[in-house]
Amino acid sequence: MEKVLQVNDLHVSFSTYGGEVKAVRGVSFDLHKGETLAIVGESGCGKSVTSQSIMRLIPEPPGKISGGEIIFKNIDLIKLKEPELQKIRGANISMIFQDPMTALNPTITIGEQIMEGIIQHEKLSRAQAKRVAVEMLTLVGIPNPELRLKQYPHQFSGGMRQRIVIAMALVCRPDVLIADEPTTALDVTIQAQILELFRDIQKKTGVSIILITHDLGVVAQVADRIAVMYAGRIVELGTRREIFYQPQHPYTKGLLQSVPRLDAEKAELVPIPGTPPDLFSPPVGCAFAARCPYAMEVCERVYPIETHISQQHQVDCWLQDERAKKLVSSFK
Amino acid sequence: MKAYFFKRIIAMIITLWLIITGTFFLMHSVPGSPFNEERTTNEAIQKNLESYYQLDKPLIVQYGNYLKALVKLDLGPSIKKSSQTVNDMLGRGFPVSFELGMYTLIVALISGLILGVVAALRHNGIIDYLAMSIAVLGISIPNFVMATVLIQQLAVNLPIFPVATWSSPKHMVLPILALATGPMAIIARLTRTSMLEVLTQDYIKTAKAKGLSPVKIVFKHALRNALLPVVTVLGSLAASILTGTFVIEKIFAIPGMGKYFVDSINNRDYPVIMGTTVFYSAILIFMLLLVDIAYGVLDPRIKLHKKEAK
Amino acid sequence: MELRKQEAQNISPDVPNEWFVPKVRNKEEAEAVVRPSLSYWQDSWHRLLKNKLAMAGLIFLILLALLAIFGPIFSTHSVETQKLAEQNLPPSSKYWFGTDDLGRDVFIRTCYGARISLFVGLMAALIDFIIGVVYGGLSGYKGGRTDNLMMRIIEILYGLPYLLVVILVMVVIGPGLTTIILALSITGWVGMARIVRGQVLQIKNYEFVLASKTFGTKTARIIRKNLLPNTMGPIIVQMTLTIPSAIFAEAFLSFIGLGIQAPHASWGVMANDGLSTILSGYWWRLFFPTMFISLTMFAFNVLGDGLQDALDPKLRR
Ligand SMILES: Nc1ncnc2c1ncn2[C@@H]1O[C@H](COP(=O)(O)OP(=O)(O)O)[C@@H](O)[C@H]1O
Ligand SMILES: [Mg+2]
Numbered sequence: 001m002e003k004v005l006q007v008n009d010l011h012v013s014f015s016t017y018g019g020e021v022k023a024v025r026g027v028s029f030d031l032h033k034g035e036t037l038a039i040v041g042e043s044g045c046g047k048s049v050t051s052q053s054i055m056r057l058i059p060e061p062p063g064k065i066s067g068g069e070i071i072f073k074n075i076d077l078i079k080l081k082e083p084e085l086q087k088i089r090g091a092n093i094s095m096i097f098q099d100p101m102t103a104l105n106p107t108i109t110i111g112e113q114i115m116e117g118i119i120q121h122e123k124l125s126r127a128q129a130k131r132v133a134v135e136m137l138t139l140v141g142i143p144n145p146e147l148r149l150k151q152y153p154h155q156f157s158g159g160m161r162q163r164i165v166i167a168m169a170l171v172c173r174p175d176v177l178i179a180d181e182p183t184t185a186l187d188v189t190i191q192a193q194i195l196e197l198f199r200d201i202q203k204k205t206g207v208s209i210i211l212i213t214h215d216l217g218v219v220a221q222v223a224d225r226i227a228v229m230y231a232g233r234i235v236e237l238g239t240r241r242e243i244f245y246q247p248q249h250p251y252t253k254g255l256l257q258s259v260p261r262l263d264a265e266k267a268e269l270v271p272i273p274g275t276p277p278d279l280f281s282p283p284v285g286c287a288f289a290a291r292c293p294y295a296m297e298v299c300e301r302v303y304p305i306e307t308h309i310s311q312q313h314q315v316d317c318w319l320q321d322e323r324a325k326k327l328v329s330s331f332k
Numbered sequence: 333m334k335a336y337f338f339k340r341i342i343a344m345i346i347t348l349w350l351i352i353t354g355t356f357f358l359m360h361s362v363p364g365s366p367f368n369e370e371r372t373t374n375e376a377i378q379k380n381l382e383s384y385y386q387l388d389k390p391l392i393v394q395y396g397n398y399l400k401a402l403v404k405l406d407l408g409p410s411i412k413k414s415s416q417t418v419n420d421m422l423g424r425g426f427p428v429s430f431e432l433g434m435y436t437l438i439v440a441l442i443s444g445l446i447l448g449v450v451a452a453l454r455h456n457g458i459i460d461y462l463a464m465s466i467a468v469l470g471i472s473i474p475n476f477v478m479a480t481v482l483i484q485q486l487a488v489n490l491p492i493f494p495v496a497t498w499s500s501p502k503h504m505v506l507p508i509l510a511l512a513t514g515p516m517a518i519i520a521r522l523t524r525t526s527m528l529e530v531l532t533q534d535y536i537k538t539a540k541a542k543g544l545s546p547v548k549i550v551f552k553h554a555l556r557n558a559l560l561p562v563v564t565v566l567g568s569l570a571a572s573i574l575t576g577t578f579v580i581e582k583i584f585a586i587p588g589m590g591k592y593f594v595d596s597i598n599n600r601d602y603p604v605i606m607g608t609t610v611f612y613s614a615i616l617i618f619m620l621l622l623v624d625i626a627y628g629v630l631d632p633r634i635k636l637h638k639k640e641a642k
Numbered sequence: 643m644e645l646r647k648q649e650a651q652n653i654s655p656d657v658p659n660e661w662f663v664p665k666v667r668n669k670e671e672a673e674a675v676v677r678p679s680l681s682y683w684q685d686s687w688h689r690l691l692k693n694k695l696a697m698a699g700l701i702f703l704i705l706l707a708l709l710a711i712f713g714p715i716f717s718t719h720s721v722e723t724q725k726l727a728e729q730n731l732p733p734s735s736k737y738w739f740g741t742d743d744l745g746r747d748v749f750i751r752t753c754y755g756a757r758i759s760l761f762v763g764l765m766a767a768l769i770d771f772i773i774g775v776v777y778g779g780l781s782g783y784k785g786g787r788t789d790n791l792m793m794r795i796i797e798i799l800y801g802l803p804y805l806l807v808v809i810l811v812m813v814v815i816g817p818g819l820t821t822i823i824l825a826l827s828i829t830g831w832v833g834m835a836r837i838v839r840g841q842v843l844q845i846k847n848y849e850f851v852l853a854s855k856t857f858g859t860k861t862a863r864i865i866r867k868n869l870l871p872n873t874m875g876p877i878i879v880q881m882t883l884t885i886p887s888a889i890f891a892e893a894f895l896s897f898i899g900l901g902i903q904a905p906h907a908s909w910g911v912m913a914n915d916g917l918s919t920i921l922s923g924y925w926w927r928l929f930f931p932t933m934f935i936s937l938t939m940f941a942f943n944v945l946g947d948g949l950q951d952a953l954d955p956k957l958r959r
Binding site: 055057085086087088089090091094095097098099102103104105106107108116117120121152154165168169 | 535537538539540541544548552556557631632633
């Protein structure tokens with residue numbers, strides 16, 4: 001499978017008044033052509049920071065990419081300078097932010113906001129750009145696109161705005177689309193429509209999508225593969241089937257239990273007790289140990305090595321160690 | 333749109349009427365006759381004068397007459413300079429004051445915006461600190477102090493500019509500078525805060541994610557939104573510039589309305605005080621309307637005809 | 643089956659076997675994340691201490707207050723003593739700031755000017771605070787129509803040219819210190835009332851939320867511990883920023899001859915006197931009063947800015 005994007009051992013930190021926040025601590029993953037990779041985890045675990053690092057949109061200072069590489073088309077994006085990055089942003093890699101209510105500039109018409117990207121990157125005339133914009137609005141399912149181009153964001157509903165944001169991101173036919181919690185701010189029925197739109201668009205354009213969410217329920221419909229993040233690290237990565245039916249990491253299992261399931265009669269939601277560690281001084285061992293019902297002495301002392309369960313499925317957990325298997329019965 | 337303007341104009345008239353009424357009764361609550369103090373006038377002349385200015389009539393009648401005259405835009409005669417009417421004085425003085433005020437506003441606006449934007453873009457850099465130090469100084473130095481300093485340095489010590497009057501562009505430099513520093517500082521600080529706020533907004537991140545250049549992001553996406561709070565204070569800034577012209581005109585001996593006004597205060601020339609207050613209030617209320625319209629133009633979310641709901 | 647095999651070999655050699663035991667959790671460990679937490683005020687105070695400019699302003703103001711109170715006591719000259727033989731003397735060891743055209747000591751007059759400026763500023767802030775709290779508090783507390791009407795009145799007052807109103811009142815009542823303060827209070831409280839109203843609405847909201855969650859006795863504590871400090875912040879900042887504008891208004895009025903009257907010393911009066919002699923080269927007569935006006939306003943402004951940063955860390959830039 002062709003890899004469009006490779007992230008290797010990414011480290012990102014922020015210097016704040018309270019000290020250094022190690023927001024991302026060694027994240028690695030590949031993104032394949034035409035797939036949807038979901039990154040899932042509780043809020044604050046570093047999903048947004050990871051995705052913004054790929055676009056190099058981390059505010060520096062206070063942020064700093066302190067290590068790793070991000071390979072896109074054989075180029076390490078971390079080494080690029082600002083003008084080169086500007087050529088890639090929006091043209092090759094696009095991004096959608098969480099809240100469609102604030103992601104659009106309230107004082108500029110949506111037509112202008114859609115067109116400016118393509119005018120910037122492809123040197124089209126305004127008339128040509130307008131044609132592309134109309135095409136895009138049609139693609140994302142906005143009726144009367146010609147008329148709508150002249151309107152301002154406040155004249156659209158939340159779901160409509162998110163469609164516009166998606167149109168804006170796709171206007172230059174990027175290879176990678178990063179969507180950071182694109183449905184979190186929307187209500188449930190609109191959520192489903194937007195997710196449907198993602199699938200539809202992927203089919204039509206072949207774009208690779210990184211879908212970020214804290215809600216495994218969202219992922220179940222659209223993700224090909226799922227990466228589970230906790231405290232700045234990816235703790236488990238696998239295909240959707242593997243994550244949903246053979247979850248290995250106790251954190252993944254915990255997340256799954258806190259999602260309403262369609263197949264279960266009684267929707268019994270069990271939130272994971274406790275809160276994530278603070279990232280000023282993250283634990284040396286597994287960061288989840290403090291909340292983990294299966295925690296062992298080793299978990300606190302050493303970070304677990306990566307175990308490959310299958311070709312696609314990998315997990316960072318000491319329970320995979322042969323010596324832990326005997327213990328499992330003694331828990332609970 | 334039409335309905336909005338209609339409502340606005342009604343509200344403006346009511347506010348103006350309240351100001352007129354307040355000023356009128358305030359002025360007439362001063363004990364004694366304005367002619368009492370002058371020893372040269374005897375009893376009979378005083379009576380004559382009072383009946384000429386209708387001061388012998390009941391207050392409510394005087395008030396009615398004053399309003400009637402006002403509707404015809406007649407602000408009445410001056411008490412102390414009997415040959416002149418308040419309209420004459422305004423006609424002569426106001427154009428000069430207006431010129432001074434307008435130039436000041438323009439200078440303050442342009443320099444304040446530039447200073448504020450540059451400070452925000454170089455946030456926490458040397459330029460930021462420098463610009464903001466200038467701004468705090470500008471706010472702290474009263475305009476009449478600024479005027480005296482400018483005269484002393486740039487007119488007396490180094491005779492680059494003339495000391496006083498308003499006869500050529502060269503004469504206008506110092507008064508405008510003196511009056512513009514304060515408003516400029518206020519605009520600069522406000523612009524900076526608002527610009528910093530706007531730069532953290534999601535739509536700026538979106539614009540960056542589109543690959544737009546920093547210049548485009550600032551001028552196309554940030555500036556217009558950052559201007560909105562600045563526009564809202566323009567009304568009160570105009571008011572402070574207007575009152576500021578009084579003292580600046582006095583210092584630089586500029587033949588504007590300020591001179592007539594300060595004179596009228598010292599002479600207790602009530603019709604002039606009243607007329608000037610009413611006239612300036614009307615101008616200010618009109619400015620506030622202009623500000624609202626400007627706001628509506630800058631921010632498409634504000635639909636002028638819907639605003640009455642607020 | 644292959645998978646099983648892979649798993650069977652899954653043993654990390656550099657980790658000893660004895661670490662593979664269930665973790666023992668003691669309760670305290672799970673619960674206690676006790677950090678020394680500074681109170682809101684201590685926290686703010688520390689932040690203010692770190693702001694050098696604001697501290698410089700504060701120190702200047704303390705010195706100015708001391709000068710205003712004790713300056714004249716320790717001097718052998720007095721405010722109104724006129725020594726016609728010692729007119730317009732430049733600064734010297736005898737007359738630190740020189741003398742004016744009536745042979746009065748400019749230093750002592752500056753000290754008296756400080757008294758008047760500080761008094762006017764503090765009184766204006768105090769009166770604004772009282773009226774603002776009563777009016778804004780009532781408006782926010784009552785809500786509904788009362789609130790609506792009261793806010794309308796404020797809107798009208800807000801549209802008035804403030805100095806013009808002050809001038810009108812001065813004309814009617816006649817110049818003097820008390821009338822200056824009175825005139826300043828007529829429109830000055832409007833900003834404070836708005837802020838107080840906003841804060842009261844916030845508290846009301848909070849109380850409502852808490853009450854609906856039946857927090858009971860904790861409500862009072864939360865209001866005292868969290869809410870009151872947060873609402874006091876903007877009020878304190880507003881007061882700090884009222885003072886320089888009141889000082890400016892007094893100086894302005896005195897300068898155009900509507901404020902403090904001639905024999906008394908106010909910075910505005912002194913500046914006006916000094917201006918008329920500007921061409922004669924008696925620079926000290928203009929320099930000292932204007933410098934003190936500017937420095938005092940500067941000090942209050944930077945202190946106000948500093949307080950704003952210190953009290954509201956969210957707005958910290
Ligand atoms: N600009 C910043 N300054 C300081 N800390 C930050 C900044 N942005 C993010 N962080 C920290 O990085 C961590 C990860 O944040 P984020 O990636 O936004 O989480 P999420 O997974 O919810 O998207 C959080 O602990 C957050 O406090
Ligand atoms: Mg996030």
